[in-house]
Amino acid sequence: MLNFVAKNITNYEADENTIIVIHRHWFDIIQNFFLLIVMVFFLVSSYVVLPALFPILETALYQNLLAFAESSFAMLILILFFLVWIDYYFDVWVITNKRIINIEQKGLFSREVSELELDKIQDVSVSVLGIIPTFLNYGDVFIQTAGEKERFVFKKIANPYWIKDLIMSLEKTNEKKMEKERAMGEAQEFKSALRDIPLQ
DSSP, X not given: OTTHHHHHHOOOOTTOOEEEXXXXXXXXXXXXXXXXXXXXXXXXXXXXXXXXHOGGGGSHHHHHHHHHHHHHHHHHHHHHHHHHHHHHHHOEEEEESSEEEEEEEOSSSOEEEEEEEGGGEEXXXXXXXXXXXXXXXXXXXXXXXXXXXXEEEEEEEESHHHHHHHHHHHHHHHHHHHHHHHHHHHHHHHHHHHHHSOOO
């Protein structure tokens, strides 16, 4: 299920494999839902508290107005819940054996996809700030690049130190593979050059 976004948005090369698909840490969505939980509590308590404080609301006309207001407020809560969930679920980072892909959902109908090839990585650092992020082991991973976009950021992800080590390991593996391919290419060119030398 988590790979659904990655499979349907990214174009994979023939020999490219997904290593991991990363979402923000679950505590991030809990923080975003906190305001919605307060709103739900306010909505539920309004059914009991408002008629008790204002007896006029128990008359037929005001009862209908109160029901309309509460229904509208409930719809607003559902819409906000849906927006928060969409933003959380469709914000993903995909790490493959060749590149890192950042898929950022902006609202309902806007999505930004950026990617970084592993050979453009210069440095990877981690930032874990605060008691809760330290205790729950989540934070930001910053990737310094040699490309146009100087920094690639993984925001509020779980196991940031492990992700950093994974990226560095993949980058080194990719570098060794490229060096091997380069050496093989040079050897092939040398063999071709030797064949072209006329024998005397």
